[in-house]
Amino acid sequence: MSDKAVQKNTSKKKKGQWSEVWRRLRRNKMAMLGLTIISIFILLALFADVIADYDEVAIKMNTSIRLQGPSKDHILGTDELGRDIFARIIHGARVSLQVGIIAVGIAIIIGGTLGAIAGFYGGKFDNIIMRAMDIFLAIPSILLAIAIVSALGTSMLNLMIAVGISSIPSYARIVRASVLSIKDQEYIEAARAIGAKDTRIILKHIIPNSLAPIIVQGTLGVASAILSTAGLSFIGLGIQKPAPEWGAMLSSGKDFIRQSWHVTTFPGIAIMLTILSLNLLGDGLRDALDPRLKQ
């Protein structure tokens, strides 16, 4: 078979594999619930500007209506500066999802590359990279993120970098493990034998094979990145006021907890639902991608 034919064949196989994964995922009610909730959040985030104007509703103070409970005009009530909490939550979804996804993207690119190098070349590279990862892992990840943000200064980009860097080790480990598991398999030997370059082997064989665990870890990783972001903002190291961010909303609402319950309740529920949906989806993907794990 020519190289092209092989490729066509495998891509056909891949396609069937993915539709099979989707079929299994669709049968999992909890995963579908997760997918639905996260889709709603993504849609709300995408159309946030259409639903509620950023400057007028989410940012502008209006002290005459401060700390009002849920009503027809403000379905989730208003905060301590008279801003609509629902509008702030959907604009906050934008921030959280962006930071979460980009942070995980950073972590996957850096961690994945390091893991691939460690696994593929082994020996000294492996030793140095994995010992470095051990050091990262010795620091609780939120503390590492805190240290990085405090050094870089607070901005959305720095937040993404900090959260991303602190979750590098898990991706490095995953990719390294899957590289090691397939490195010595015969088809890789065969690719080598016909003179394929390392980069080609990595791109064509190793990356597609590590995809499944990365997708699962990535989904769960976005959840924990959103949690970290909210946590950092809560202690004043994340997104700065007056920008709407869920953790920051909780932080400022906290001082008014004795007067109005809704200011601290709703942003927290938004975080919880997002994390919950991503966890459900991640668990579902894990089962769908590896049916052997399911009893």
Next chain:
Amino acid sequence: MHKYILRRLLLLIPVILGVTFLVFTIMYFTPGDPAKLILGESAQPAQVEALREEMGLNDPFIVQYVRFITKALTGDFGRSYSTNRPVFDEVFARFPATLKLTAAAMLIAIAIGIPVGIISATKQYSALDSISMIGALIGVSMPVFWLGLMLILVFSVNLRLLPSSGSETIKHLILPAFSLGVGSAAIITRMTRSSMLEVIRQDYIRTARSKGVAEKKVVNKHALKNALIPVVTVVGLQFGGLLGGAVLTESVFSWPGVGRLMVDAIRQKDSPMVLASVVFISVTFSFVNLLVDLLYAFIDPRIKSQYR
């Protein structure tokens, strides 16, 4: 066994050195001139320059690091930029509070997680199982600081049962420990359940049943000890998560631990304090992980004989 412990202790040294190097490097790039910070905005450039020289801030990075680490080995992590007291003393003074909070949270997590996980596994697909699994899912999805706020809302503001801040009595510990521990409890529950389900299908469980062992004993004696082996790893890793989460919980409940000290230090750009806090917590985490690994040997005879 002693040899193994010694070897593991020695292996900790490069990790701790690495941690200090990593955090030192990060803090080195913190914007702002420490000398200016100490002397205040009104200081003369000449004064600032003199202090920089005195503090060794003009030396190359690596020289600064080596100086830091040699001093750190003797317990001298430098002085706070804001209070001018030795940071080690401050962190050390605050540390028991953090340890108390984390340990209490861990105990709560284990006390909930393991029994609920076992019941859930032995009654798989029952209503009880569904409820605990949904509970666990919600538990892992709640941010610690939000759970803290909700607990304050219910137990302090509405029911007026428990205090929302301070650390004087055991009553003060309940809400912070609970809000910190719930997430870990959820993770331990899930882990115990899945590990138990895995073990219960093993051949040796069938052997035990074929001997006429009562079902209760099959679960509590034959299955549990095997199922706990992976749970112990998770408990160890959770400890790190709890130490990190404590930083946030301490902020919610005004708990006087290292976490709050660190957050305040960051606001004041007090790098030595931040550095010492991070290093202190990470070293604690490493030691806990070492203890967990040693605990393995007591549960799993296969590992014990490996290191004899």
Next chain:
Amino acid sequence: MSNEFLNIKNLHIHYVTEEGTVKAVNGVNMEINKGETLGLVGETGAGKTTTALGILRLVPNPPGKIIDGEIFLEGQSILELPEDEMRMIRGNKVSMIFQDPMTALNPVMTVGEQISEVIEIHEKLSNKEAFEKAKKMLELVGIPGARAVDYPHQFSGGMKQRVVIAIALACNPGLLIADEPTTALDVTIQAQVLELMNNLKNEFNTAMLLITHDLGVVAEVCDKVAIMYAGEIVEYSKIEDLFENPSHPYTRGLFGSIPNLDEEVDRLKPIKGLMPDPTNLPSGCKFHPRCPHATEYCKENHPEDTEIAPEHKVKCHIYTGQVKPKGEI
């Protein structure tokens, strides 16, 4: 007074799963007399292990369930017994040796504890006495008693199987069920373990149900043999009868797929086709899709036992006279 120890009548066991119902055991009958050895032979998935677990009422439930039938131990029906009375039978009256000794022992308990546990449950002995007896049992199976304090991972596969045998025989059971006890072992160890089992069984006058797919083993130790296919016993006879006159086409097929050193044959004759899908068993005779003699009649009618000689029963339409064999059977 009958000499019968075990009597199974019309046993049906199903596994109900999302993907369908697996009909693992379909109307099995068997009797084993005191001290007698019955060989249960069949391919993987024929329902041998499920039948054995059924006798101990240890079919995993869910998904497994005993749908119909009766099991008598020394005349006592056991399917209706309350669970704690059933427990007093397991390991005491009936005990079982499992296929894979590598996984059959609890890795976190010493072998001594695992042997003495069964003794403590069924015999009124103190902790210490039970442990002493456990040591004796170890010596009986050829392992020094001092090793009772060791853990399973410190033993080899053959040694582990000896420990499993010690557990099974510790309370002197009336029936020993051995589920492919030697399959997972090295060939050289297989013979040793088999001999040990056979000697101990004769010494204690224990009846045995030996599950295997190895006709050689059957010839060596069994008094009677039952051939199982797709959850049914298709041929049942004394050992000599079976070897002299294998009658069911499936049994013949089994013999045809073993190389014979005495005869010159050009090639082995394996049974064509595969075991049927247990969630979707064929109609009529379950062997008909693979049977060289099958006719339309076999497809539609389920054969019952035909006694072709004393104590030699076959489930095949050839012997009911409904089907003419094509050439030699």
